[in-house]
Amino acid sequence: xxxxxxxxxxxxxxxxxxxxxxxxxxxxxxxxxxxxxxxxxxxxxxxxxxxxxxxxxxxxxxxxxxxxxxxxxxxxxxxxxxxxxxxxxxxxxxxxxxxxxxxxxxxxxxxxxxxxxx
Numbered sequence: 001x002x003x004x005x006x007x008x009x010x011x012x013x014x015x016x017x018x019x020x021x022x023x024x025x026x027x028x029x030x031x032x033x034x035x036x037x038x039x040x041x042x043x044x045x046x047x048x049x050x051x052x053x054x055x056x057x058x059x060x061x062x063x064x065x066x067x068x069x070x071x072x073x074x075x076x077x078x079x080x081x082x083x084x085x086x087x088x089x090x091x092x093x094x095x096x097x098x099x100x101x102x103x104x105x106x107x108x109x110x111x112x113x114x115x116x117x118x
Contacts, residue, residue, distance in 0.1 A: 041072050048111035051104050056088075058097060073115035081112045 043049040056070045076084065085108075092099060100108070 041070060042074075042115050043111070044070075046111075048107040048114075051107035052111045055100060055104055055108065059091065059095070073112050074117050076117055078113055078116040081116055085109075 041053075044053045052073075053070055060070045073081070089100065
């Protein structure tokens with residue numbers, strides 16, 4: 001009986017270490033990948049940056065269903081942003097939000113073009 005307890009005790013300890021390691025790795029990945037959206041987003045105080053923050057922050061902002069903040073434009077290339085933008089237009093319509101005006105769209109594209117990953 002004692003050997004069974006020792007064996008299962010070691011397995012439980014090993015599982016606990018693995019769980020802590022996985023949790024630590026996930027936390028690290030979150031900080032590196034998503035945590036960057038909390039601070040350091042460039043030029044949000046410019047006219048184009050304000051449009052980006054206002055329109056994109058409507059869904060990505062912390063006030064919307066636990067969102068995490070506007071996306072950092074440096075996380076994607078402009079080619080990737082060009083694939084994402086039509087999807088965001090669809091989500092805007094689905095949520096019943098006002099569609100982007102042409103000047104807003106142009107400002108967001110200028111902002112993303114200037115700050116997208118190279």
